[in-house]
Amino acid sequence: MWEFAGPGGETNGLVIHLGMSGRCGVTTAAQPKVTHTHFALRMADDREVRLVDPRRFGGLRAGPLAKLMASEPLGALGPEPLERGFGGAVLAERLGSSRRPIRDALLDQEAIAGLGNIYAVEALFAAGIFPLVEAQRLHASAWERLAGTIVTVLQRGIDNGGTTLKDFRNVEGEVGRNQDDLRVYGRADEACPRCGAKLVGFVSGGRSGAYCPRCQPRPRTRQVR
Ligand SMILES: [Zn+2]
Structure with a gap:
């Protein structure tokens, strides 16, 4: 803009x-x-x-x-994660009744603006949330944690000058460095950087992702805290 x-x-x-x-x-x-x-x-x-x-x-x-x-x-567009007032309550209000997998729900720009697949996958890993759980099962504490990690991964991406997997360049024509800082995205079958377990790849809604089965276990209880 x-x-x-x-x-x-x-x-x-x-x-x-x-x-x-x-x-x-x-x-x-x-x-x-x-x-x-x-x-x-x-x-x-x-x-x-x-x-x-x-x-x-x-x-x-x-x-x-x-x-x-x-x-x-x-x-x-929905609210911006980097603007004042963003937090777990905003996320819960926008996505809390969705039955879609949380990773897919986060990509809906009319619900929350600015999160692409890479950043959604990274934020869910940082928050320890299973990416395919229905959004409506998240408890307030999980929304709060996720809001925090969304801000962190976006800010890290900006500080790194963007994520260049193929095409991205800034206005000076430079590539970003954030691809070197991704913890799980594009790293299926590699070791989890936090616990060493083997990362698992998935495809949902036509978009790929990865998660750690130990740090982001599939929840056994109805509510995800
Ligand atoms: Zn792990």
């Missing part, structure tokens, strides 16, 4: 969605455009913001910021 002061003092916004493999970069205007550059915004100092998107899953919107925030797709 980019914010610009309009001529009458109003705040305008530009929202760019990268899709699966789009990249936003800042470059000089003189730099030749690479293939699949679909958008370029010239700035006063002759630099350009450019969107390169080979697969064209990305998109952009521009207009008054308040209107962008209130309309689709941003207006439909």
Whole structure:
């Protein structure tokens, strides 16, 4: 999201969605455009913001910021884990009646914004919660613990400059380092970094993940604390 002061003092916004493999970069205007550059915004100092998107899953919107925030797709998003007031109560309110596996429920952007598969899988490991348990079985204490680990894994991802498995680059074209910091995602059959047990891979809702059968045991009781 980019914010610009309009001529009458109003705040305008530009929202760019990268899709699966789009990249936003800042470059000089003189730099030749690479293939699949679909958008370029010239700035006063002759630099350009450019969107390169080979697969064209990305998109952009521009207009008054308040209107962008209130309309689709941003207006439909759930609360942000990194904003004030986020916690176990918010998670429980948004997901507490869901019968879906907790990992799948966490990926619903209209319930909670900003959690992709990697971060959901990592947060569940850090919280010691079995990823395939029905969301509605989580007790308040489990929601609270999970809210804490969600914030931790997202902040760690940001501090590491993002997770680059294939395509992700920041605006300077640099890859992230968070892939080296993943505890369980993509590590099925490897040893659990906490207890040494063999990590188990799973697929649910078409998305893969992994968990530790010892640190995240399948719950035997109705409520998961
Ligand atoms: Zn373990």
